[in-house]
Amino acid sequence: MISFMLQTCAFFNFNSEKSCLLAEECLKMLEISSTLNLVEVLGIVYSLAVLEIFPKEIIKKIFSMDFLRRLDNFCENHPRLKYRLHEQLEILNRIVALECPELDIPWFHEHFCQELSIIKGPKITTERRDNVLKVLPDVLGGQEFYRTNQTTPYFYDIDFECALTPSGQPVSFRDLTPHNNFLTSLKRVALVILEPHHYCANVNWKLGKTGVMLRHLEMLGYTVVELPYMELDSISQSHRDLLADYLKTKIFQSI
Numbered sequence: 001m002i003s004f005m006l007q008t009c010a011f012f013n014f015n016s017e018k019s020c021l022l023a024e025e026c027l028k029m030l031e032i033s034s035t036l037n038l039v040e041v042l043g044i045v046y047s048l049a050v051l052e053i054f055p056k057e058i059i060k061k062i063f064s065m066d067f068l069r070r071l072d073n074f075c076e077n078h079p080r081l082k083y084r085l086h087e088q089l090e091i092l093n094r095i096v097a098l099e100c101p102e103l104d105i106p107w108f109h110e111h112f113c114q115e116l117s118i119i120k121g122p123k124i125t126t127e128r129r130d131n132v133l134k135v136l137p138d139v140l141g142g143q144e145f146y147r148t149n150q151t152t153p154y155f156y157d158i159d160f161e162c163a164l165t166p167s168g169q170p171v172s173f174r175d176l177t178p179h180n181n182f183l184t185s186l187k188r189v190a191l192v193i194l195e196p197h198h199y200c201a202n203v204n205w206k207l208g209k210t211g212v213m214l215r216h217l218e219m220l221g222y223t224v225v226e227l228p229y230m231e232l233d234s235i236s237q238s239h240r241d242l243l244a245d246y247l248k249t250k251i252f253q254s255i
Contacts, residue, residue: 002026003044010047012200013208023053030058038070039085046088049095050208056103059096062089063105086112094154095212098219113155123149128193128232129159135244136160139251145170150190152220156213159227160191168252189254190222191247195229204230223254 006022009015026044029036036044045058061067071089075082090109097107137143140162150158163171164187171186198210206214217224227250235243 002029003040007043007047010050010208013050013206013211015051023048023051027053027055030055038067038074039081042071042085042088042092046092049092049099050212052099054096054100056100059092059100059103059105062092063096091209091212094216098154098216107154110155117151117155123157126193126195128195128227128229131232131243132160132191132193132227132247135240135247138244139247140170142172144172144174147173152190152217152222154216154220156217156220158190158217158222159193161222162189162191162251163187164189164251187254188222189225189251190217191225191227191251192217193227193229193232204228225250225254 002022002025006026009022026048030041030044041058042062045055045062048055049059071085075085090112093105093107093109096103096105133148136146140146146160146162148160150161152158163173163176165171166185166187192214194206194210199206214224214226227247231246232243235246
């Protein structure tokens with residue numbers, strides 16, 4: 001029950017005093033982890049990591065060859081749980097690689113993410129995204145000042161990316177060669193459309209995985225500009241100028 005409540009807190013990104021108490025109880029449970037099965041251990045540690053709590057010794061055990069081998073065997077015998085467990089391990093691997101570099105645990109889900117991307121196929125566009133795409137050239141000064149559908153290291157998808165000088169001037173991607181790509185003086189801006197699936201149902205509260213994605217984009221060097229679906233939907237499609245003003249405010253206030 002305690003484990004389930006903690007995983008619920010992580011899913012809904014509910015990090016409060018009460019969730020911290022649950023985390024403390026789960027940490028005590030992990031200290032006697034011989035009484036827990038590997039699915040429970042993975043679920044607890046994954047949830048703790050989403051809430052930015054890192055039991056480092058248990059994390060090391062999870063990424064040991066013995067644990068990973070036993071997890072693979074379990075997934076083969078329980079195919080219905082395979083995707084969920086692999087997703088938890090992938091996200092945990094990403095969190096640990098980015099947020100606990102001192103553990104020296106490598107990011108080894110590159111091939112898995114590539115395969116998953118092929119299975120999912122091209123990203124499906126939405127009306128919100130199309131509307132933003134129509135006005136971005138006016139906002140930034142031309143199509144050469146932004147890129148679409150970018151995939152970052154560790155496989156996060158960015159809807160739109162642009163670069164700004166310290167004074168806030170957009171930089172053309174034609175001027176950025178592989179040798180000077182994103183010079184240290186430039187600000188990398190990631191425009192991320194937050195769709196309904198990034199939130200709890202009927203409540204403007206970001207889910208745990210959404211929170212992890214946003215904090216990781218910042219760790220990867222991006223200035224993240226969030227474009228919540230409810231804000232985009234409040235601007236009529238016919239009011240192109242209002243959408244342009246909205247995007248200008250969002251992008252250039254990020255400096």
